[in-house]
Amino acid sequence: MVSKTLSKISFGLMIFFAVATDKVLAHGSVINYQTKESIEIEAKFDNGTPMKNAQVVIYSPSNPTEAWLTSNTDENGKLIFSPDFSQQGNWSVKVRSAGHGTVINIPIESPATEADNSKTPEIITSRSTPPQPLNATLTMTQKLMMATTGVWGFVGTALFFSRKKD
Known part of the structure; x- marks a missing residue:
């Protein structure tokens, strides 16, 4: 009797999870930077909240496997650092918080000429890949397999606990 009831509940849960189409709640991150005498980065989650x-x-471009600087952003998600401008190439900046983050490459080129100094600083944005809804990435066959294994687990557990003890 108990196993039939648990089996019906498990089947109902299987149908519910197979059909449910709500998106997974998650967020990526955005990093902006400005190059002046120093570089200011600003890291935010996709919803605009600063990565405190x-x-x-x-x-650095000369040693991309060893950290040139390790630090933390401030309460506004900002960090200012002065790279060695003699090291030309892409400076990689990795920002992580609570399992979210991204990497941005900041190109450092030869020293600017006076004509280039009249330019306003360029703001560049790097955005991590936004998360896909779970249902958008799974086929119906995969959903049914997952639901079936879930039911199998529920039924197996129910049968284990409902067995007669000697």
């Missing part, structure tokens, strides 16, 4: 006290690791 996020871990920042900066790699």
Whole structure:
């Protein structure tokens, strides 16, 4: 009797989870930067919330495997650092907070000429890949397989606990 009731509940849960189409709630991150005498980065989650006290690791173009600087963003998700402008190439900046983050490459080129100094600083944005809704990435066959294994687990557990004890 107990196993039939649990089996019906499991089947109902299987149908519910197979048909449910709500999106997974998650967010990516956005990093902006400006190059002046120093570089200011601003890290935010996709919803605009600053990435407070996020871990920042900066790699120079001459040694992209060893951290050149390790620091944290401030309460507004900002960090200012002065790279060695003699090291031309892409400076990689990795920002992570609460399992979210992204990497941005900041190109450092030869010293600017006076004509170039009249330009306003360019603001560049790097955006991590937005998360896909779970249902958009799974086929119906995959959903049914997952639901079936879930039901199998529920039924197996119910049968285990409803067995007669000697």
